[in-house]
Amino acid sequence: MDADLRRFAIFYFCYYAALGAYTPYVGRWVASLGHGGYVVGTMLGLWYATRILAPPVWARRVEASARPGHWFVAGSALTLLCFAGFTLTRSAWALFAVMAAFGLFYNAVMPQFEAMTLKALGTRSGDYGRIRVWGSIGFLIVASTYGWLLDRLGDGAFPWITLPLLLLMLAAAWPHRHDTPPDHLDTLEDAGHLWKRPGVRRFLLVALLMQLGFGAFYVFYTLHLARHGHDGATIGALWGLGVLIEIAMFWQSPKLLARFGAPALMSFCIALTVVRWTATALLADSLAWMALAQLTHCFSFAIFHACCMRRMSDLFPGKRAAAGQSLLYGFSSGVGGVLGAALAAGMWEWRGGTAAFLAGAAATLIAFILHALRAKPLPAPTG
Template sequence: MPHSLPYWRLSGFYFFYFAFVGAMAPYWSLYLRSLEFSALQIGILMSLLQVMRIFAPNIWGHVADRTGRRVAIVQMVAAICVVSYLGVFFGTGFWWLFAVMSLISFFWSASLPLVEATTLSHLKDRTERYGNIRLWGSIGFILVVVGLGAMLDHWPVESLLWVVLVLLIGVALFARFIPEAEINTLETEQASLRSVLKRPEVIALLAAAILMAAAHGPYYTFFTIHLVDAGYSKTLAGWLWALGVICEIGVFLAMPRVFRRLRAETVLLLTLAAAAVRFLIIAWQVDSLPLLLFAQMLHALTFGAYHASAMALVHRHFRGRNMARGQGLYNSLAFGFGGTLGSLYSGAAWDGLGAGVTFSLAAACAALAAAVFAWKGRRPASA
């Protein structure tokens, strides 16, 4: 096993993985609306990018923990994901896209938890360097979200299909170069996964993660539509998405110093409160560009600082042979169950209740997450 950190190989994977997210989250709903789907249909189809994360990460995480071959699984599912995606070029009906997007999601959602576990295994006790690797995902997201926003003001929305294909190919190529990492099994020989899941602080963390992902459902499904309907151009919409991620990069770089001053639990609680404020601004102040800019700057907390602190806590609670399954469970519950819930309630509420109420529901989810985590999540983890 190589002892040096494979920084650029891991960073390249994160770059293309989140570049794909930068194409799908802001703009795929615009493509679906161009096919004249209703808000509920768009919500259902967008939820498929999350719903398979309820099952797939646990399935693949279990296989990875049993075999110890995390990267081999990532390489396989990335290649299958590219092949599955080709189906979008052969049909535009609701049920056809439902089937194709389900298949894409099942394989796509398997890779990130395994790469996260692999990255943390390579880092060993240097987890403070996680943000330096993860920031390349943010850079990929920014480049794509800004470039596509400008492109779609001049090109038909169908051009998005080809950009996404190129990005998925990039994910598959970089997956081929990530080395396997040594898995330390000694520190969890006496701790079963079930015993870890019974700890109050772990239950609170997972509950808060579900609610936080649900809070982001309207954002990832309808934020671009919300902006376009308010009169903003797609180019400006792209820059507003990018602003949040630009601020996020600064947070990732600063997190090692932040964690030397504040506990991960404290950081996480602050980010949950910030999310409630952010979504209330988006709900009722979309016409105010200065307030909208401030709300997007809060993305540095509601994604960057939140993700870094959540990963630190997941890494603390799920060790050794439990690591891949712990990552899989976290992704399944948070981004899978929580993300699906967020997409579905936003799709159901959008046409009938409007954007303001829908984003207010998002703020309520974030506030409830903060309350749950403040109640039980700040207990010190077991030794």
């Protein structure tokens, strides 16, 4: 990897390293402040809600600027500044305010950076995976170690040990201050006219339901395992195991897609995810079963994501690709994430982690049925 592309890999590493601290452990920290499942769920719901709003708003500001790279550095700096507010907050409403501000900037800079990366790659777009994989490596290292670290420093240390990662992210953003994105960053508004294309709504609904099913995992997985007697080091190792197998399977996804095809692989991934959430709900006391469930993350996330990207290339070919990605990002990750966090919070308050993960399994089962009933091509007329 040449020096120019190395700086892109470094930012991916730092950005997702910070995410590796935030996603698995923010719920544990909020719970340690004495808040219940609704507050934890709302925190993650706000996180996903900002994914709907932040990218298009930020894209407009970037497009109107003569120095978009400076906006990128400023967004990274404001991410750090807003997160620092967590060191001063304890009440639910204060946490929500800081979360909304932090999420807006943190979720805004990555779509801009993705566009900058693709522009830098130019005709070498096939090298994207080799750069993006460093983000997964950063997530893996932090997610697998921070549980152990919090066991020793106490849950109250969470914002303080996450701040240095965001400071590193800002430092990694600085070399990109003179970079420019493509001439046009597509937003959800650009993709709106694609909503009625054949197969789009069914596909997006399946993707939304899969994301909804992940709600309990992203919001309560750490707390669920802790309630069943697993310590922070073990929980961190389980998070790391899922990401490690995800990285390995991403490299194999082209071969699997070529052999089995996206529709069949998607059905398998969705069905296996139903089993995964059911096992997590009912067998959380067993470390062996939890490790086995985490190994299926390579299909629940990595291969399913690869299948979605293949499906996207069919539904949104050529110049429609970027607009389609905006539509998928906002609808699935944004709306699906918000609904998933809300459902998980309600189930957690009602019957704990078992109910939350069974609800996720039910949502994923609906996704499987919808995918299995996808429209078949009409037979050719006879006579």
